[in-house]
Amino acid sequence: MAYAFSEYALLFRALSDETRIQIFSMLDVEQERCACDLLEKLNITQPTLSYHMKILTQVELIHARKDGAWMRYKRNPQRVAQLEEFLKEVGSAL
Amino acid sequence: MAYAFSEYALLFRALSDETRIQIFSMLDVEQERCACDLLEKLNITQPTLSYHMKILTQVELIHARKDGAWMRYKRNPQRVAQLEEFLKEVGSAL
DNA sequence: AAAGGATATTGACAACAATCGATATCCCCG
DNA sequence: CGGGGATATCGATTGTTGTCAATATCCTTT
Numbered sequence: 561m562a563y564a565f566s567e568y569a570l571l572f573r574a575l576s577d578e579t580r581i582q583i584f585s586m587l588d589v590e591q592e593r594c595a596c597d598l599l600e601k602l603n604i605t606q607p608t609l610s611y612h613m614k615i616l617t618q619v620e621l622i623h624a625r626k627d628g629a630w631m632r633y634k635r636n637p638q639r640v641a642q643l644e645e646f647l648k649e650v651g652s653a654l
Numbered sequence: 655m656a657y658a659f660s661e662y663a664l665l666f667r668a669l670s671d672e673t674r675i676q677i678f679s680m681l682d683v684e685q686e687r688c689a690c691d692l693l694e695k696l697n698i699t700q701p702t703l704s705y706h707m708k709i710l711t712q713v714e715l716i717h718a719r720k721d722g723a724w725m726r727y728k729r730n731p732q733r734v735a736q737l738e739e740f741l742k743e744v745g746s747a748l
Numbered sequence: 749a750a751a752g753g754a755t756a757t758t759g760a761c762a763a764c765a766a767t768c769g770a771t772a773t774c775c776c777c778g
Numbered sequence: 779c780g781g782g783g784a785t786a787t788c789g790a791t792t793g794t795t796g797t798c799a800a801t802a803t804c805c806t807t808t
Contacts, residue, residue, distance in 0.1 A: 566672045572666045640744065702798070
């Protein structure tokens with residue numbers, strides 16, 4: 561196992577909220593998407609979106625880039641791969 | 655996507671606690687392990703273990719079997735595979 | 749039937765999470 | 779430099795989580 565349990569716990573926790581999973585699945589690896597765009601599709605207020613984006617960004621499941629007044633987001637495939645690997649390791653007789 | 659976001663949220667939530675990840679990784683797919691054994695290795699009380707096992711069992715990440723006075727647990731590889739698949743789907747340009 | 753071991757449930761509590769309205773900050777454009 | 783749009787932060791509130799001690803339940807063995 562490359563990382564500590566506590567690190568995986570944080571990653572899984574970031575995905576343990578329905579809204580965040582939805583956000584996460586709306587993002588792409590290549591094509592960036594701005595917060596305003598996400599906000600339109602989701603039934604939450606702007607502060608709540610900002611809160612969720614912070615959580616996803618902090619654990620680096622997504623990448624955030626400031627572009628003038630806008631924030632642009634995309635998925636971080638490395639983190640997803642890390643989770644997959646963890647599940648694979650645990651999934652086979654560890 | 656085979657299942658709803660809310661279902662994945664519950665699965666990830668079950669793995670969002672360090673103790674539960676530890677428990678999960680202590681279990682095997684084939685070889686069962688009893689609660690008393692887990693309790694010995696973990697720094698928690700018996701009710702707390704029971705609480706965590708319930709959460710893991712409810713989302714079917716593990717399989718629980720009553721064997722006389724003992725509870726025997728093993729991992730459910732199907733659920734792990736389901737999570738892997740989700741991450742794979744999301745990880746590639748969905 | 750009673751004793752004792754293994755697990756589950758209950759009740760209480762402190763810590764944390766998700767949400768919102770209000771407000772602050774930051775950035776562009778005129 | 780001032781107005782307005784985009785995002786962040788703050789403060790408050792409500793609901794959820796993890797933990798334990800105490801107790802209940804269930805099972806085995808005598």
